[in-house]
Amino acid sequence: xxxxxxxxxxxxxxxxxxxxxxxxxxxxxxxxxxxxxxxxxxxxxxxxxxxxxxxxxxxxxxxxxxxxxxx
Numbered sequence: 001x002x003x004x005x006x007x008x009x010x011x012x013x014x015x016x017x018x019x020x021x022x023x024x025x026x027x028x029x030x031x032x033x034x035x036x037x038x039x040x041x042x043x044x045x046x047x048x049x050x051x052x053x054x055x056x057x058x059x060x061x062x063x064x065x066x067x068x069x070x071x
Contacts, residue, residue, distance in 0.1 A: 009053040
């Protein structure tokens with residue numbers, strides 16, 4: 001049974017309508033490409049807080065690591 005994990009970083013939750021549309025498209029792709037029967041694909045949506053991803057780079061000066069000196 002195939003499992004597809006979807007990890008997204010957004011300030012707000014992903015609307016259920018968008019998740020449903022994604023599931024429909026993913027099921028069709030897995031059926032067409034891998035021959036996965038309908039209902040066999042498992043999906044898991046995970047929300048990643050923006051401050052836990054690349055948006056960390058948008059915040060300004062970063063902290064230095066222990067042992068490093070800033071110049």
